[in-house]
Amino acid sequence: MNKMSCKFKSRAENEAFARTIALSFLMPLNAAAEEMMEIRTLVSEGVTNAIIHGYEGNREKMVKLEIGYDDHGLITIIITDKGKGISDIDQALEPLYTSKKSSERSGMGMTIMQTFSDSFDIISAENEGCTIVIQKQLHVNLSAAE
Numbered sequence: 001m002n003k004m005s006c007k008f009k010s011r012a013e014n015e016a017f018a019r020t021i022a023l024s025f026l027m028p029l030n031a032a033a034e035e036m037m038e039i040r041t042l043v044s045e046g047v048t049n050a051i052i053h054g055y056e057g058n059r060e061k062m063v064k065l066e067i068g069y070d071d072h073g074l075i076t077i078i079i080t081d082k083g084k085g086i087s088d089i090d091q092a093l094e095p096l097y098t099s100k101k102s103s104e105r106s107g108m109g110m111t112i113m114q115t116f117s118d119s120f121d122i123i124s125a126e127n128e129g130c131t132i133v134i135q136k137q138l139h140v141n142l143s144a145a146e
């Protein structure tokens with residue numbers, strides 16, 4: 001199992017940093033372009049949620065990103081914030097549900113993340129932050145990477 005972790009401040013500009021390092025780290029897997037695009041979206045939506053919902057615009061908090069993959073191309077992505085948390089996880093997962101109707105959120109982020117994941121878990125409670133654990137099985141040829 002190969003893995004990495006990093007932490008960065010809860011600033012919108014760091015969303016691009018997060019998805020770029022995610023894709024760089026996974027480069028040796030030689031994943032298909034479509035799978036890489038899905039991973040990019042998973043990281044982007046998860047990190048954006050941590051910044052705008054978890055920390056609600058506080059630019060000084062830290063978001064943690066952890067990524068691992070095993071010899072069979074099973075990828076694990078964990079995104080953690082220590083922000084306000086989610087009191088009703090079922091509601092948060094409903095397509096089109098957003099707690100920020102006034103801004104231009106569509107409420108589709110988590111629905112899209114579930115579609116692109118093989119397993120998707122949320123560990124969260126009100127005022128206790130939020131951790132999302134994503135697993136995605138790549139269809140890779142590891143020998144081609146060597």
Ligand SMILES: Nc1ncnc2c1ncn2[C@@H]1O[C@H](COP(=O)(O)OP(=O)(O)OP(=O)(O)O)[C@@H](O)[C@H]1O
Pocket residue numbers: 045049050051053054055081083084085086092093097098099100104105106107108109110111129130
């Ligand atoms: N890290 C988080 N901390 C606290 N609440 C969260 C977090 N992530 C998601 N939520 C809650 O879950 C809701 C649904 O999230 P989802 O990503 O599906 O939609 P959205 O972020 O509101 O809109 P979109 O992703 O389409 O821009 C959010 O509106 C928010 O209330």
Ligand SMILES: [Mg+2]
Pocket residue numbers: 045048049108109110
């Ligand atoms: Mg979202």
